[in-house]
Amino acid sequence: MRRETLFLYCWLAVSLPTNGQQTVEAGKAVVLVEADSAGGRFGFLRIPLPAVNDTGRGGLWRLVTGHADANSGGVGCLSDGRIPLHADDPGSNFFLTAGMADGLLALDLQKSVSISEVVSYSWHAGGRAAQVYTLYGATGDESGFTFPESVADLPGLTGWTQIAVVDSRQPGTQGGQHAVRLAGENGLLGNFRHLLFHVRSADPGDRFGQTFFSEIDVVTGNPAELRRVELPAVRELSFGTADNRYEFSVETTQSQELEEWTELELKPVIVEWYPRIVRMLPGAGFEPPRRVRFRYLPDAEMQGVPAYAAGSVISLNREWFRGELQGEARGCVVHEMVHVVQQYPARGRRLRDGAAVPGWLVEGIPDYIRWFVYEPKSGGASLSAERRRVSQHDASYRVSANFLDWVIRSQPADAGILWQLNAAAREGRYSPELWQTLTGKSEQQLAEAWRAE
Numbered sequence: 081m082r083r084e085t086l087f088l089y090c091w092l093a094v095s096l097p098t099n100g101q102q103t104v105e106a107g108k109a110v111v112l113v114e115a116d117s118a119g120g121r122f123g124f125l126r127i128p129l130p131a132v133n134d135t136g137r138g139g140l141w142r143l144v145t146g147h148a149d150a151n152s153g154g155v156g157c158l159s160d161g162r163i164p165l166h167a168d169d170p171g172s173n174f175f176l177t178a179g180m181a182d183g184l185l186a187l188d189l190q191k192s193v194s195i196s197e198v199v200s201y202s203w204h205a206g207g208r209a210a211q212v213y214t215l216y217g218a219t220g221d222e223s224g225f226t227f228p229e230s231v232a233d234l235p236g237l238t239g240w241t242q243i244a245v246v247d248s249r250q251p252g253t254q255g256g257q258h259a260v261r262l263a264g265e266n267g268l269l270g271n272f273r274h275l276l277f278h279v280r281s282a283d284p285g286d287r288f289g290q291t292f293f294s295e296i297d298v299v300t301g302n303p304a305e306l307r308r309v310e311l312p313a314v315r316e317l318s319f320g321t322a323d324n325r326y327e328f329s330v331e332t333t334q335s336q337e338l339e340e341w342t343e344l345e346l347k348p349v350i351v352e353w354y355p356r357i358v359r360m361l362p363g364a365g366f367e368p369p370r371r372v373r374f375r376y377l378p379d380a381e382m383q384g385v386p387a388y389a390a391g392s393v394i395s396l397n398r399e400w401f402r403g404e405l406q407g408e409a410r411g412c413v414v415h416e417m418v419h420v421v422q423q424y425p426a427r428g429r430r431l432r433d434g435a436a437v438p439g440w441l442v443e444g445i446p447d448y449i450r451w452f453v454y455e456p457k458s459g460g461a462s463l464s465a466e467r468r469r470v471s472q473h474d475a476s477y478r479v480s481a482n483f484l485d486w487v488i489r490s491q492p493a494d495a496g497i498l499w500q501l502n503a504a505a506r507e508g509r510y511s512p513e514l515w516q517t518l519t520g521k522s523e524q525q526l527a528e529a530w531r532a533e
């Protein structure tokens with residue numbers, strides 16, 4: 081498995097459109113959106129963690145229209161000063177019930193206060209991470225002030241100021257942690273007693289597109305003076321190779337039961353095999369990552385995937401590993417370490433003059449090293465002659481590993497097929513013609529000969 085590291089960060093200075101109604105005053109807020117789709121732990125670069133003693137904490141939340149999902153933690157989650165511990169933690173979030181396109185969420189601060197910031201946080205592994213809402217504020221003393229009873233009342237809303245229109249969706253990405261900070265241009269967002277959030281589904285095409293809101297802070301005064309949520313202490317094992325060339329860490333914060341196995345069984349595999357993989361896959365001027373990080377995450381956050389590599393971080397599915405300690409666990413880590421050493425150009429990035437590296441090769445090389453070099457005795461990727469006859473060499477994973485093994489064995493030992501294929505892929509100059517260059521036969525000829533063997 082391979083997943084791109086996604087980190088999105090942008091400034092949006094939003095000058096808000098008036099909605100054509102005289103009755104709602106358009107405000108002006110500086111909107112900062114931070115979205116980190118790779119986050120395994122709550123945190124952002126610019127926006128601090130939620131506060132535990134912000135002014136919102138003393139307010140009363142009320143759902144004016146819409147229903148909280150029965151699995152959600154309800155509106156109380158929004159200012160309880162606690163955050164979810166992982167990306168799929170419904171009880172620690174507020175979200176509308178399935179199928180609901182929008183809802184109106186009100187916060188009564190009990191008296192008018194000078195608000196400097198409103199910060200909303202969300203976290204989900206899929207399409208429910210992004211935030212889409214419009215925020216209004218009022219003191220309640222405005223002439224013509226009325227409380228809307230439904231979304232239908234919004235166009236004619238009187239006495240409210242529209243503070244901001246928020247949409248933190250990032251094209252082409254899903255899942256992760258989002259934080260949206262609304263700040264006044266001069267440190268003052270406005271004087272309000274009532275805040276009204278018109279929250280909309282982040283993914284209207286999906287019945288389950290309602291945002292997982294983790295916390296909404298309302299800040300008066302200096303945000304730097306607030307007390308912030310404390311994350312549980314990180315637990316990790318750190319070690320390196322004897323020559324100090326490579327350093328590794330395995331985070332076990334969410335899987336302390338795996339610490340002993342990691343120390344006794346996994347660590348030796350990492351220390352021995354990462355440098356070996358590096359030596360197997362050299363390239364001119366290539367410097368492999370010298371620090372590799374591993375972390376165990378809950379199955380819900382891994383979305384059922386056993387493991388994946390992104391950059392030099394390898395995420396491991398806690399539940400899957402628990403069940404595979406005597407089975408596939410070590411070999412799976414070897415496969416992922418190959419991805420770290422591959423360091424192929426990100427999909428979509430312009431390549432020098434080669435074609436995009438086909439997915440079957442991206443996965444075939446790690447499975448080749450795993451099944452034919454690391455654990456050849458397991459026979460995990462062997463194919464009977466009958467199976468092979470009806471197999472496709474580009475079927476990825478074990479089948480492609482079997483094909484690579486056959487090609488490598490059919491050539492002289494010093495032909496360097498593996499490293500040359502990999503170096504071409506890494507350097508953006510892979511093309512199907514490479515097979516001809518390396519072996520004297522085309523990819524199709526090789527595939528046919530492999531099938532017939």
Ligand SMILES: [Zn+2]
Nearest residue numbers: 081082443446
């Ligand atoms: Zn993989």
